[in-house]
Amino acid sequence: MTLTVVGSIAFDAVQTPFGERERMLGGSAVHFSLAASYFTSVRVVGPVGDDFTATELNVLESHGVITDDIEQVEGASTFFWKGHYEYDLNMAHTDDTQLNVFGEFEPKLSPESSGADMLFLANIQPDLQRQVRAQCDSARFTALDTMNLWIDTAKDSLRSAIGEADCVLINDAEIRQLTDEPNLARAANAVLALGPKVVIAKQGEYGAALFTPGGFFALPGFPLEDVRDPTGAGDSFAGGFLGYLDGECEAIDQQTLRTAMGYGTVLASYNVEEFGTERVSRLTRDEIESRLVALRSMTDFRLRSD
């Protein structure tokens, strides 16, 4: 099974109350790829500049991520994001965004990438997402992430992109904004009505909720005393979620979707324990499994009749 992701590959400068990094590997496609690499074969599509070196490439390749479709643009710089978090780590404050190579990005997928079994459209402009989706006709499952910027500036395109995806991952504030519906259950149903079979509302430290037609499932965030850098948590969630579905599930059904939510929660929890990709890039599958077992034991309760 193969899984293609299209999204940003970046250098990030991040400051939190627990430390800072001036320049580290980041970007949605990078966080996603590393998380998914524990489950399946991942191909990453996205542009980088001259400043992207073998060192960064090696972080991906050492996890088996296929980087052939990373396009290096000569004379240009890699996408750069600078942000900080205060004690409330739920809220990212952007200090600087330099699109660089990302400003002119026209996704070109090799036959191998466009022929993948699954596709993740990370948070990029929705018309680009649609362009990529159209190149991946044979994917059995396509998931899409987005953000408030596209709800504000490209709502119609975004609604079309959502209509062409099987699964939408979206922050719960954004799902309300997208649908003008303050009630989350109603908002999720309004998104399902656009076409997707699966809507995942990401709720930060509160976890995530899975909506399918007539179905609901929710998991809390894994409780952590030390959260150092939340950057990339949502993409790590998506990587664990889709990586498991692509690599280890023949059927995509209520049961496998729920287990996939568990893996997403686990990967997101490891992501935030350290800066950038530091923790996820040195995970083991045993660590993933043992945290999933712990997560289940934290959500399990008995009925009187049990």
Next chain:
Amino acid sequence: MTLTVVGSIAFDAVQTPFGERERMLGGSAVHFSLAASYFTSVRVVGPVGDDFTATELNVLESHGVITDDIEQVEGASTFFWKGHYEYDLNMAHTDDTQLNVFGEFEPKLSPESSGADMLFLANIQPDLQRQVRAQCDSARFTALDTMNLWIDTAKDSLRSAIGEADCVLINDAEIRQLTDEPNLARAANAVLALGPKVVIAKQGEYGAALFTPGGFFALPGFPLEDVRDPTGAGDSFAGGFLGYLDGECEAIDQQTLRTAMGYGTVLASYNVEEFGTERVSRLTRDEIESRLVALRSMTDFRLRSD
């Protein structure tokens, strides 16, 4: 088994985007009592004025709630709260508070009330909570609710009251405020360090989390498309939680606490479906059980090895 609750008995005026009521039965002790009445024998302690009639009393008594310790103060009015909610139902806006009989309240418990097996100190001034606690020496389990007002104005008393309770129920924003600790797991541990064996962080529509020394459990809120009035949800949660523990559990342990969290979640979910006590006052135990079964099916997932 008997359960005593000390707290407010009120008339509420509430407006939400889904309707309004000019004057309806409310108050923390009322919401708590009705929810708990489905599980155990409840005694309610609190003051009312001349305006509190047989009609209101009958709502409680028809559920078997023992009202002998409701103190009627002649020539005075019942506690009155007026508030509204906008589309974000997570935030109550207070428009008017008339303490009336509550301003001079000195809790006097009959021997029957002070001899109860369990005690719930609803959200009242923490020195009053301590006074009541001292009268209930033989209770095997005491739980306490509080609010930001007491963190701001009586923090030391509140910390003492918490130290004398077995269980604290508190909003997650307030637990952070109380402990000056933005990380919820650390904040909960800081409260456990004050003495209680159980801390429950209430998280509104996101549900609730249970912290015990070394233990963690969380449940999402029950998903509802129609939430009409969230007033009293936290007290209904506490009523379901403590009512089940008092009425149906010999041991208070990780397993019974988790099931009790389930009942709390179910009672809170029914509470918010209609205004005031309207929905909870005409519940059946079958409805409670079937929603608990549904809640478990919404939180259950399998491991690969299952």
